[in-house]
Amino acid sequence: MRAERCVASPEQSTGGCETSPEQSTGGCVASPERSAGGCVASPERSAGGWANSAILALASLIGLVAFAYPFFSPEAANGAPAMAHAQDAPLVTLLLTLLCVVVVVANFTSRQMSARTVAVLGVLTAVNAVLRAVPGPAGFSAVFFLLGLCGYVYGSTFGFLMGVLSILVSALIGGGVGPWMPYQMFACGWMGLTSGWLPDLRRHRWAELAMLAIWTALWGLVFGAIMNMWFWPYIAAVQSIPGQSWEPGLRVIEGLKRYGAFYLATSLWWDVWRAAGNAALILFLGPALLRVLRRFERVLGFEIAPPVDTLVPEPAGHSRTTRPSRVIDG
Numbered sequence: 001m002r003a004e005r006c007v008a009s010p011e012q013s014t015g016g017c018e019t020s021p022e023q024s025t026g027g028c029v030a031s032p033e034r035s036a037g038g039c040v041a042s043p044e045r046s047a048g049g050w051a052n053s054a055i056l057a058l059a060s061l062i063g064l065v066a067f068a069y070p071f072f073s074p075e076a077a078n079g080a081p082a083m084a085h086a087q088d089a090p091l092v093t094l095l096l097t098l099l100c101v102v103v104v105v106a107n108f109t110s111r112q113m114s115a116r117t118v119a120v121l122g123v124l125t126a127v128n129a130v131l132r133a134v135p136g137p138a139g140f141s142a143v144f145f146l147l148g149l150c151g152y153v154y155g156s157t158f159g160f161l162m163g164v165l166s167i168l169v170s171a172l173i174g175g176g177v178g179p180w181m182p183y184q185m186f187a188c189g190w191m192g193l194t195s196g197w198l199p200d201l202r203r204h205r206w207a208e209l210a211m212l213a214i215w216t217a218l219w220g221l222v223f224g225a226i227m228n229m230w231f232w233p234y235i236a237a238v239q240s241i242p243g244q245s246w247e248p249g250l251r252v253i254e255g256l257k258r259y260g261a262f263y264l265a266t267s268l269w270w271d272v273w274r275a276a277g278n279a280a281l282i283l284f285l286g287p288a289l290l291r292v293l294r295r296f297e298r299v300l301g302f303e304i305a306p307p308v309d310t311l312v313p314e315p316a317g318h319s320r321t322t323r324p325s326r327v328i329d330g
Contacts (some may be wrong), residue, residue: 042079051107051110055099055106067086086179089180107157136277149195152196155194163193224271244259
């Protein structure tokens with residue numbers, strides 16, 4: 001992503017606009033809105049943002065359909081758990097991977113992503129994929145704390161791509177490919193996506209750290225609850241557990257009660273370890289990692305304020321301070 005910022009200078013008092021070194025490739029273009037002051041987003045970037053949001057929404061919709069369709073298809077729910085999604089999982093994985101490629105291309109086209117952004121995404125994805133293999137007690141996995149931090153610092157689009165690709169890479173290098181893989185990709189992608197929605201509390205260090213620790217712990221539980229859904233409707237075909245199994249025709253409230261009982265009996269203990277472990281990593285490593293990630297914002301041009309092509313100065317006698325925005329915040 002190209003870094004552009006509107007820089008206050010003596011020339012601005014007469015209506016000029018001075019460009020920073022990063023703007024040498026972008027230039028400063030006059031617009032009819034100059035008299036009103038402020039920076040104006042170009043149509044190209046606006047269209048790119050809409051396209052980016054639409055692609056992410058489509059990917060999430062595919063994920064929701066993939067998780068939900070067995071509940072509305074009694075024939076699909078009659079299969080054995082070992083064969084759950086065995087036929088549709090490869091297609092879902094392919095669609096999700098292709099959509100990630102489309103997201104990158106769309107952001108390149110709208111100049112919201114650069115080669116440097118992709119390089120950092122690749123490095124952080126590889127690191128997160130390795131972290132997934134870090135051993136821990138019960139259901140602990142270190143894949144979540146770095147993903148939450150990166151989604152928070154670099155934005156929703158970066159977080160979604162990192163979450164999806166981390167699971168894909170770790171599965172390929174660790175032999176964990178199976179019908180569950182695309183559902184793990186969706187769940188981690190959603191964690192990275194929603195982490196970009198958190199409020200920016202960088203001015204309140206301890207509040208920021210507490211928020212990120214609680215958020216990561218919450219997603220440690222939510223991830224397990226989401227992942228159970230990919231196989232839960234298929235369990236009744238092998239063993240019907242009273243009060244815990246899915247049956248076609250159940251009312252929503254009854255289905256939620258049964259799933260809650262199933263989750264408490266089979267998954268909660270494992271997910272608590274995951275949640276507590278990643279929250280602890282945030283508390284111990286979060287401050288240092290946040291400083292490093294934000295240094296990348298400045299060094300690699302991720303820190304933009306705001307990402308526009310048309311820059312307009314403030315009226316004479318006024319100085320404008322811009323707040324750094326997150327990278328490709330979809």
